[in-house]
Amino acid sequence: MATRRNVSKEEKKTEDASASLPAVLPRAMQAEKMKNNPGPAIPNDVLFKLFGFTLAMLIGPIGCYYLSTNYIFPGSTVLGASIAAVMANVVLFAFVIVAMREPDDDSPDSRKNK
């Protein structure tokens, strides 16, 4: 029960003294830590970003190709292919911009504190 009681205390300790802890714990300690503290829940905005970019990557380019060849510019497949390639790059640049705006502080839980 002693380890069970330590959960909240240990979590607090990692928040302020994570730099002093060794980055790679010994395997037994790692397993113990994983059992006690399965890690913070993934924040919702990260999940939305993840699903948004996955969907955009899956259906964006190929959907634009079929949309443009069938409805917007029927008969011109090369234009549709160019639009699909441009669309893929738009998704890429959106991802780069979103990733650039991500906070990169040294403390691992800066996002949680904000």
Place this chain on the structure above:
Amino acid sequence: MADHNPLTPAFAPFFGMAGIAFAMIGGCAGAAFGTAKSGIGISGIGIFRPELIMKSLIPVVMSGILGVYSLVVAVLIAGDMGPEKSYSLFQGFCHFGAGLTVGLTGLAAGYAIGNVGDSGVRAYMSQSRVYVGMVLILIFAEVLGLYGLIVALILNTKGGS
């Protein structure tokens, strides 16, 4: 064979089909190599600095775009072929060249993205200024696949019906 024509032999669609296969195989091999190699690096740094994972996913997205390029070319070539359409040998060679172009440039770009992504992400763990340089290098590597796509589109219009 009423419409037997030396310009449209029966084996001409073979080259178009080979172009489709080369486009998908080469491009997806490159994309898979890039994803796997940079994924190894991202998993490696994710242990130490989990807050960097989202920023480090860029090589994976770029590898995915290589797959999209080859998919687009394969869909284009497949749209030009059909059992009722007459298909000349020149069209077949054009489609073969288009598929080979986008497949092999995708392979090359995926190789570059994989290696740069792995090393760059590992360097980014300890030096955050590497990031902008890494993104630029990745974009230049990915533009190689874009060149292949452009040449493939030109070849496809040359062979267009």
